[in-house]
Amino acid sequence: MGRGKVELISTAMAITSIEKYESLIGVEATERILRKAAPLMGARVACVNSTYYGGGVSEILDPLTLLFDSVGISVEWRVIMGSPDFFSITKKMHNALQGDRINLSLRKKRIYERTTFENAVRNQLDHDYVIVHDPQPLALIEHYSRKGPWIWHCHPDMSQPNPEIWSYLRPFVDQYQAAIFSIPAYRQELDIPQLFIQPAIDPFSIKNRKLDRKVIADRLRRYGIPTDLPLVAQVSRFDRWKDPEGVIESFRLARKQVDCTLVLLGDVATDDPEGEEVYRSLLGSREERIIILSRQDSALVNALQQSATVILQKSIKEGFGITVSEALWKGTPVIGGNVGGIPYQIKDGINGFLVSTIEEAADRIVRLLHDSELRRQMGHGGRRRVKEQFLMSRLLEDYLDLLGSFETVYRMKQEPPAGSEGG
Numbered sequence: 001m002g003r004g005k006v007e008l009i010s011t012a013m014a015i016t017s018i019e020k021y022e023s024l025i026g027v028e029a030t031e032r033i034l035r036k037a038a039p040l041m042g043a044r045v046a047c048v049n050s051t052y053y054g055g056g057v058s059e060i061l062d063p064l065t066l067l068f069d070s071v072g073i074s075v076e077w078r079v080i081m082g083s084p085d086f087f088s089i090t091k092k093m094h095n096a097l098q099g100d101r102i103n104l105s106l107r108k109k110r111i112y113e114r115t116t117f118e119n120a121v122r123n124q125l126d127h128d129y130v131i132v133h134d135p136q137p138l139a140l141i142e143h144y145s146r147k148g149p150w151i152w153h154c155h156p157d158m159s160q161p162n163p164e165i166w167s168y169l170r171p172f173v174d175q176y177q178a179a180i181f182s183i184p185a186y187r188q189e190l191d192i193p194q195l196f197i198q199p200a201i202d203p204f205s206i207k208n209r210k211l212d213r214k215v216i217a218d219r220l221r222r223y224g225i226p227t228d229l230p231l232v233a234q235v236s237r238f239d240r241w242k243d244p245e246g247v248i249e250s251f252r253l254a255r256k257q258v259d260c261t262l263v264l265l266g267d268v269a270t271d272d273p274e275g276e277e278v279y280r281s282l283l284g285s286r287e288e289r290i291i292i293l294s295r296q297d298s299a300l301v302n303a304l305q306q307s308a309t310v311i312l313q314k315s316i317k318e319g320f321g322i323t324v325s326e327a328l329w330k331g332t333p334v335i336g337g338n339v340g341g342i343p344y345q346i347k348d349g350i351n352g353f354l355v356s357t358i359e360e361a362a363d364r365i366v367r368l369l370h371d372s373e374l375r376r377q378m379g380h381g382g383r384r385r386v387k388e389q390f391l392m393s394r395l396l397e398d399y400l401d402l403l404g405s406f407e408t409v410y411r412m413k414q415e416p417p418a419g420s421e422g423g
């Protein structure tokens, strides 16, 4: 299967492939996925987004593009480029899609559209399928004569988009053949079909595979994270929608009743210019038991999610929040904001808690820190939920269903008319 074009030597076994998933999802599911991939074999797919690292989209594209390749479908991953001005505007667009106000001046539209055009000049996109992620590269579609379907995959929390930004972006979206949102609550008024597909995690990545105790201890020590008290942690881009201040306040309230250490770990994505500012605004809250780190280190994310007694994802808006599944996969209970995609992952009181206020978050931290049996049960439930719903093989299958549903020129070439001998 796949891998035809790349000469791999010793790394071949280390790369994400559908065969690796068989031990988790079973032979039947693996064969079903391969059957769905077969009619698309040899197709050329392009994925386009705006950063190679930082944030959930690159986290998905990294393993997903490799998985596609392992089932015989070649995927190219393109990242658009832009000036700080461009990314400052697209971050404002992202915030407005999540409900913020925006001053969408002519100057901003010009920068957005000109940078889009420049990227179109640099990128040939003549693939059988093109999948464009999020608002940054959305408008590329204006500049191509399309060979096959173009799909827009939108990841923010679209429960209440600002009407001004939506009326500007919608004419671009309507040129696509389909739009994907994470959950049905994000449905919009559009002329094209809409699908609801939830993101997923790669259980074999450095971030998600089981680490042994020594590796975890070394990693925590390297960053000066003490392990003498239970760890409560949130791992997220430094973004105010993730409510880092609320996390600190919840922790301070909880600490009146139980001893623990808080770690806020974040990274800064290249397409998110606000991260640095949010990180700096938090530094005044640092103290011996409140550790705030800005690092790009997947093994540290893993070590924290695995060793924390409780993980928080106290978002105010959250498209999906794969950090929740990442922690649940490690058997760590998660306290999440009751917004967006989080309730799809956390069943309140079963594999974690859903909260809407700082006080609720503090109360659930105390409950979990006091009750090891509750943590054990929730940990089991969480891992089971991710295994059933949020592994990358499921996302691959959803995409195969979607790509396979188009009557494309590519597919008609592959599939002989019914009744003929084929070959």
Ligand code: UDP
Residues within 6 Å of the ligand: 054, 055, 056, 057, 059, 207, 235, 236, 237, 265, 266, 267, 295, 296, 297, 298, 301, 320, 321, 322, 323, 324, 326
């Ligand atoms: N992440 C990371 N290092 C950090 C903070 C976050 O690698 O310091 C990763 C995190 O593990 C997850 C992704 O960034 O894989 C965040 O995805 P999510 O869907 O939770 O949020 P987004 O950033 O897309 O809003």
